[in-house]
Amino acid sequence: MPSESAIRALIDADPSDPFGWYALGIEFRRLSRFAEAREAFHTSLQRDEQQPYAWFQIAQILAEEGQKQEAVAAAREGFQRANAMGDPKASGELGGLLEQLEGEL
DSSP states (O other): OOOHHHHHHHHHHOTTOHHHHHHHHHHHHHTTOHHHHHHHHHHHHHHOSOOHHHHHHHHHHHHHTTOHHHHHHHHHHHHHHHHHHTOHHHHHHHHHHHHHHHHTO
């Protein structure tokens, strides 16, 4: 994974590119900087709403932070978007996460 500074250089070059923001979210999550990770994933979604895996990441972070209801809502949003896009892989992964999270309520 590229360093935070390398990812920020990508974002500086094209702040409208959702991939740079998604990559920054992954890096922040790896560093356990969860609030910053969620913010980066949400920024990525502002650039392109059709990213079910950003919702997957957000849901996992919220669950890890003990925010179960919010995690379920994020997983459900991603699942619905994946279904609307016709993405069976993302639908399956988000559906599995949603089922797991609902079982933990």
